[in-house]
Amino acid sequence: MTTPFPIQEVAAALAEQRRQWRDSHQRSQEPGGREFPSRDALAQTLGLLKGVLFPMRLGPHDLLQESEDFYVAHALDAALHRLQTQIALELRYTQRSPAGTEEQAQALTRQFALALPGIRRLLDSDVQAAYEGDPAARTVDEVLLCYPGVLALIHHRIAHQLYVLQLPLLARIVAELAHSETGIDIHPGAQIGERFFIDHGTGVVVGETAVIGRKVRIYQAVTLGAKRFVQTAQGHLQKGQPRHPIVEDGVVIYAGATILGRVTLGAGAVIGGNVWLTQSVAAGAHVTQASLQAAAHIAAQGAGQRLLGEPALPAEEAAL
Secondary structure, rough: OOOOOOOOHHHHHHHHHHHHHHHHHHOOOOOOOOOOOOHHHHHHHHHHHHHHOOOOOOOOOOOOOOHHHHHHHHHHHHHHHHHHHHHHHHHHHHOOOOOOOOHHHHHHHHHHHHHHHHHHHHHHHHHHHHHHHOOOOOOOHHHHHHOOOHHHHHHHHHHHHHHHHHOHHHHHHHHHHHHHHHOOOEEOOOOOOOOOEEOOOOOOOOOOEEEEOOOEOOOOOOOEEOOOOOOOOOEEEEEOOOOEEOOOOOOOEOOOOOOEEEOOOOOOOEEOOOOEEEEOOOOOOOOOHHHHHHHHHHHHHOOOOOOOOOOOOOOHHHHH
């Protein structure tokens, strides 16, 4: 029985398109194994790592406490072997050569493994901060099992370690797995201190070069983004330049706030909902839409351009 669809014609056209794409990107056309890491394999590895980090909460549903240590050792061994395979794939992908990649992958996997206790410590502080910061949270177990912000941070703490080990593709895949599940987009390059709490979380964006201190709390739809992108003389975007905010210890950023550029939010500052900021904020400051409007009004008055329809306000009311 013949198929009613032009299978061979379409398959041949797709093969030609792949060949052209690989030629244009100088990719190998030689037959062989997989060329780059697998998103599905990493998702499975992450499942194991979550169980390793929190065996009685994120491990197997039938795990008993007396078997906890055995399970962690077994799952860790499996996870690290799978991760080593994916690391080797990224190294071959970036270096365009298989020479020495297995040894490099093994060494990098060992470094990652040794970082896991520190990752667990950071995540414990994040879970505790969420429990203490949300009156609706009844237990730390509820926070760990249910809060999307915690899930995003589990992925981020793992992804950031991969990023530090100069495995940016693996790191980005790990981050995007959380993004697709939670709606929280944290670039693996972002530096985040302990006791970080994302409440609700949907729509949160944290850029690659953002630096976040200790005991910071942010709410849904907050953006820590870039104000502009520097280009080279050839018109290409410069990569890796510091372009995202620095958020110092104890800052609170309420829902919908957008902070752009390499600005600093001083320690203990409070940024109100839906505020748009492209300038630094002093430590301990409280910034609201009203205060920003008042500051703009004062600035316009000083320039002889009073804002239409707005009464004059005392200067102290305009202070950020």
